Amino acid sequence: MTEAPVLQIENLSAWFPLNKGMFKPATHWIKAVQDITFSVRKGETLGLVGESGCGKSTLSRTILGLREANTGRIVLNGHDMTNKSEAEQRPLRREAQMIFQDPNASLDPMRRVGQIIRAGLDIHGIGTRLERASRVADILTKVGLDPSMANRFPHEFSGGQRQRIGIARALIMEPKFIICDEPVSALDVSIQSQILNLLKDIQAERQLAYLFVSHNLAVVEHMVDRIAVMYMGRIVEIGQRNALLHTPLHPYTKALLSAVPASHPRKRKRHVTLEGDLPSLLNMPKGCALQSRCPMVTAKCKVELPTLVAAGREHKVACWNFEQTTSIEWEQSIGAHKKTTS
Amino acid sequence: MTDASETAIIAPEKIEAPQRSNFSKGLRRLLRHPSGQVGGVVILFLVLCTIGGQAILPYDPLDIDPIKRLRPPSAEHWFGTDELGRDLFSRILYGSRYTLMIGLVSTSIAAAGGIVLGLLAGGGGKLADMVIMRFVDVLLAFPYILLLLAVIAILGPSLWTAMIAVGVGGIPGYARLVRGEVLALREAEYVEAMRALGGGHLRILFGTILPNILSPLVIFASFTIPLTVLAAAALSFLGLGAQPPLPEWGSMLVDARTFLRTAWWVVAAPGVAIFISILGMNLFGNALRDVLDPKGQR
Amino acid sequence: MTALLEIKNLQTEFKTEDGIVRAVDDVTLSVRAGEVLGLVGESGSGKTVTALSILRLIEKPGAIVGGSIRFDGRDVLALAEKDLTELRGDRISMIFQQPKVCLNPVLTVGQQIAEVFLRHRSMEKKDALDQSVELLRSVGIPSPETKVSAYPHELSGGQAQRVMIAIALALTPRILIADEPTTALDVTIQAQIIELLRKLCETTDTALIIVTHDLGVIAEIADRVAVMYAGQIVEEASVEELFDTPQHPYTVGLMQSMPTLGDRRQRLNMIPGSVPRPFHMPVGCRFSPRCRARVEHGLEKCLTDPPALTGETRKLRCWLEGKE
Numbered sequence: 006m007t008e009a010p011v012l013q014i015e016n017l018s019a020w021f022p023l024n025k026g027m028f029k030p031a032t033h034w035i036k037a038v039q040d041i042t043f044s045v046r047k048g049e050t051l052g053l054v055g056e057s058g059c060g061k062s063t064l065s066r067t068i069l070g071l072r073e074a075n076t077g078r079i080v081l082n083g084h085d086m087t088n089k090s091e092a093e094q095r096p097l098r099r100e101a102q103m104i105f106q107d108p109n110a111s112l113d114p115m116r117r118v119g120q121i122i123r124a125g126l127d128i129h130g131i132g133t134r135l136e137r138a139s140r141v142a143d144i145l146t147k148v149g150l151d152p153s154m155a156n157r158f159p160h161e162f163s164g165g166q167r168q169r170i171g172i173a174r175a176l177i178m179e180p181k182f183i184i185c186d187e188p189v190s191a192l193d194v195s196i197q198s199q200i201l202n203l204l205k206d207i208q209a210e211r212q213l214a215y216l217f218v219s220h221n222l223a224v225v226e227h228m229v230d231r232i233a234v235m236y237m238g239r240i241v242e243i244g245q246r247n248a249l250l251h252t253p254l255h256p257y258t259k260a261l262l263s264a265v266p267a268s269h270p271r272k273r274k275r276h277v278t279l280e281g282d283l284p285s286l287l288n289m290p291k292g293c294a295l296q297s298r299c300p301m302v303t304a305k306c307k308v309e310l311p312t313l314v315a316a317g318r319e320h321k322v323a324c325w326n327f328e329q330t331t332s333i334e335w336e337q338s339i340g341a342h343k344k345t346t347s
Numbered sequence: 348m349t350d351a352s353e354t355a356i357i358a359p360e361k362i363e364a365p366q367r368s369n370f371s372k373g374l375r376r377l378l379r380h381p382s383g384q385v386g387g388v389v390i391l392f393l394v395l396c397t398i399g400g401q402a403i404l405p406y407d408p409l410d411i412d413p414i415k416r417l418r419p420p421s422a423e424h425w426f427g428t429d430e431l432g433r434d435l436f437s438r439i440l441y442g443s444r445y446t447l448m449i450g451l452v453s454t455s456i457a458a459a460g461g462i463v464l465g466l467l468a469g470g471g472g473k474l475a476d477m478v479i480m481r482f483v484d485v486l487l488a489f490p491y492i493l494l495l496l497a498v499i500a501i502l503g504p505s506l507w508t509a510m511i512a513v514g515v516g517g518i519p520g521y522a523r524l525v526r527g528e529v530l531a532l533r534e535a536e537y538v539e540a541m542r543a544l545g546g547g548h549l550r551i552l553f554g555t556i557l558p559n560i561l562s563p564l565v566i567f568a569s570f571t572i573p574l575t576v577l578a579a580a581a582l583s584f585l586g587l588g589a590q591p592p593l594p595e596w597g598s599m600l601v602d603a604r605t606f607l608r609t610a611w612w613v614v615a616a617p618g619v620a621i622f623i624s625i626l627g628m629n630l631f632g633n634a635l636r637d638v639l640d641p642k643g644q645r
Numbered sequence: 646m647t648a649l650l651e652i653k654n655l656q657t658e659f660k661t662e663d664g665i666v667r668a669v670d671d672v673t674l675s676v677r678a679g680e681v682l683g684l685v686g687e688s689g690s691g692k693t694v695t696a697l698s699i700l701r702l703i704e705k706p707g708a709i710v711g712g713s714i715r716f717d718g719r720d721v722l723a724l725a726e727k728d729l730t731e732l733r734g735d736r737i738s739m740i741f742q743q744p745k746v747c748l749n750p751v752l753t754v755g756q757q758i759a760e761v762f763l764r765h766r767s768m769e770k771k772d773a774l775d776q777s778v779e780l781l782r783s784v785g786i787p788s789p790e791t792k793v794s795a796y797p798h799e800l801s802g803g804q805a806q807r808v809m810i811a812i813a814l815a816l817t818p819r820i821l822i823a824d825e826p827t828t829a830l831d832v833t834i835q836a837q838i839i840e841l842l843r844k845l846c847e848t849t850d851t852a853l854i855i856v857t858h859d860l861g862v863i864a865e866i867a868d869r870v871a872v873m874y875a876g877q878i879v880e881e882a883s884v885e886e887l888f889d890t891p892q893h894p895y896t897v898g899l900m901q902s903m904p905t906l907g908d909r910r911q912r913l914n915m916i917p918g919s920v921p922r923p924f925h926m927p928v929g930c931r932f933s934p935r936c937r938a939r940v941e942h943g944l945e946k947c948l949t950d951p952p953a954l955t956g957e958t959r960k961l962r963c964w965l966e967g968k969e
Contacts, residue, residue, distance in 0.1 A: 198902035198913035266861030
């Protein structure tokens, strides 16, 4: 517990400029990521959950330095990445790697698998030619592929095998922290569990810290220790897995949970869904971002932005009304809301 | 059930026999494409003529024979003879090497210049992009023939000058194409993956992006090669390219045009040769596009 | 009750340079009015090709090479092109995974719905537009009077899929085929669309064929399920039977490998290997190289002889049947 976290980010924001000209400052900003604070400890997995456009991809890319942060601090393995030049950051970044969503798009089609996996070693000049080749062979075995496959091109592999190659490419750098960006959502169902198990095995063996980005709550529940829920660029709820899944406090988290399809036809239920439209990131309303869709919106929600407040041990939520809403009340209020809309 | 026992009962996934490489697949498709076949035959013929050199020619292309002036096509001289009694068939066959050379050299100059400018513009930051692309715009705004004349004015008229001039004239097109492709590929996940590994700008530009834009480049080149051949022939016709007695097809037309009414074959031979070779290259280019362009396939 | 749609021994093939790929091999299915049939399978299982074959939407180099499709007593494969257009959209309609791609970007939503009425029913333009508004209301589009004149780019993904459903249901078809209708949508939107489809089927007696890779969607909406693997149906059962007692080793594997909310295991069960490639089809049972049950029973037959789909209401394609 006292050990410094592998990744710590504080008040991180990433905005995209709009209408920016050569000599003209931007007139508007798309605030894709706003004021995010969390940390990931050694051997721990933090799940990042949210729907498309909530900012989870931008956040991942900002953490990895693929795009610049507008405000905030990123501390990786005790090294503060803020205000460091790209050259200074590069050696430090070796310890943070990423596994991409679409294994068809994330492997260079013109390169052989061995070259793809070796790329990190080549870039950082690690080892001799022979050493690199043997490390590639080792890592291929580790991820369940035959070392002789190093001479093949990516298109000769199935989706699951390609994702293993992507994992090998990240692992060869011996990182301490890996962002798994929807690592199985592009894979066939029968392959997903292979990859999920592989990721867990590797984590257990190397004490890796994961940031596991996904929209699939069932997968997240299986993989993670803690969960952060994002909505419109902000974290609206963060907490231990069980606490968050069993007693969700934010109306958005509740809606997400309720939307998960039944696991058995006899467990079919009426889904609690959020009505109304998402606000535009360009023109965010004052107050809470969920106000247009929230069934329990109050006057305060429309003027004041709720901040993350402690709601239990390691459980934080950004909602003005979370204390008033036990699950039962939520179901009732949603029922009433439904009746009035339908 | 543990991992070990799982692998024990189920044999690991078999490695399938190596698939045919993309290259040989593409080649097969190209050879099966009708216009690829026609174009391929034309280009192959040009190449064979060039390799064969003087050995395959019935006569010396430069040999003057005043007695045999302006003979019409016959069994002896298939395409007839010109005003100096030179065998036109031999001259046409021999001229194919200049056509190939112009196509390759000019296009190489255009492509090399365009690729460097395009890569720098697309991947080198906002300022580089603006400076390079405005320069390219200026080149494009320049009347093409004036651009060629300017280069020739500097270097003096010769076949090489013509090739360089045509090559320089082709740079803007390549630069624009490459820049566009770079901008599109920059967002590709595998490029992002290289950046996440810490890859530097140049390594990504030349090592990752360039190999992946080769196929649009090849397609583009297959369409510009015939254009460069035409442009060089036009320059030669104006007396600004290949100089007589070089049997370059364009310059052959210069001398021939005075005999248009009296000895049609002197004009027809180089004219038809240019026509067929350009047609062949274009057909081949079409086939190449069908094979390489993923959007053209299903 | 007789079947509305009956597919027997359907075979659909695609010609490629490397040879002929039989994407759908010997598929037999039937759908009754008002029924929701789930067609579940992974990529390459032939589920989408099966769905497209029903409407004869297979284009060259593909072709239906065998079997029969009967809709309402008529032989679909023998229909002339003219009757086929009447069948498509009017009697059987289809919605796809990417609703935005299917909508015409230069026409308003209303124009696109109205067009269906104008083409298939000789209706006044004004009436058609009025109908469109009603239709949009019925699929749960908020303020349909204004949305009717919106262009597709002004719609969110969920709204676009609702519009697609409205277009598909405009002529009250007997069967709606939905090919991965929720895959491209967010979780909360997916739940809404499933709810909508379920409600529409209950109220209109339209049969629904839902094609998906997601067992969760199946559990939510289907009455009966056919599981496809490598171009064949391997198991068919009522949805409750299938989830209670899955019988084919592939179905069992799929169910066990899927993480479900509220059931956290340390490790997920895995189906080893990957889906066979078209030119590397196993000789016997197509699932045999990945089949753990086969190894446990030590059955050699699976490797050499392809099993047939047997059974009356509950069907299974497996040599291990009854060997539990």
